[in-house]
Amino acid sequence: DTGVSQDPRHKITKRGQNVTFRCDPISEHNRLYWYRQTLGQGPEFLTYFQNEAQLEKSRLLSDRFSAERPKGSFSTLEIQRTEQGDSAMYLCASSSPGVRETQYFGPGTRLLVL
Amino acid sequence: SQKIEQNSEALNIQEGKTATLTCNYTNYSPAYLQWYRQDPGRGPVFLLLIRENEKEKRKERLKVTFDTTLKQSLFHITASQPADSATYLCAPDDGNKLVFGAGTILRVKS
DSSP states (O other), rough: OOEEEEOOOOEEEEOOOOOOOOEEEETTOOOOEEEETTTTTTTTEEEEETTTTTEEEEETOOOTEEOOOOOOOOOOEEEEEEOOGGGGEEEEEEOOOOOTOOEOOOOOOOEOOO | OOEEEEESHHHHHHESSOEEEEEEEEEEESSSEEEEOOOOSSEEEEEEEEETTOOOETTTTTEEETTTTTTTEEESSSOGGGGGGEEEEEEEEEEEOOOHHHEEEEEEEE
């Protein structure tokens, strides 16, 4: 399978703990996006990278959230001091240089903060 | 800020009929608009993209229209099948990112 992969698929943590998610985009896709989705809502943009450069972050993104894409391939999203309101599905997507508008999504990481 | 509105209630239709889903947007002018399908517990899957200078786009049983004057897109599925049951998301662009509506749940009954 050469689609976008995300790990882990599910994560349960206690409030106050740190969590890290990984996303592996489709090979040769230079853009990578992170979204968050809560029940009954559409995905909400968090941040995106072009190669290793983080070019945009949502103004709604708390400073407890940080994302990296150190070698322009996989990306990690870390949430520090998790809160119950962080419980959501975290989606990663990637797009190619040729057709950057179309984003291909991974299966998501479902986070539950107790 | 941008606002995307999709049919808030689920759409229930009979197999073989045409399903029509609506997407309205306000407070900006997207260069293109996409429609995605999402099944429970899974990531969205790209279906169609239509640009601001295109009125209509088709792909097999799918058709999308884009009216920049009305600020509206319509998404049609003809000859619907139970396998088409899913949530359909409208996503106009906002520069380098997509802004998603909450989605419309479509249920096709046999």
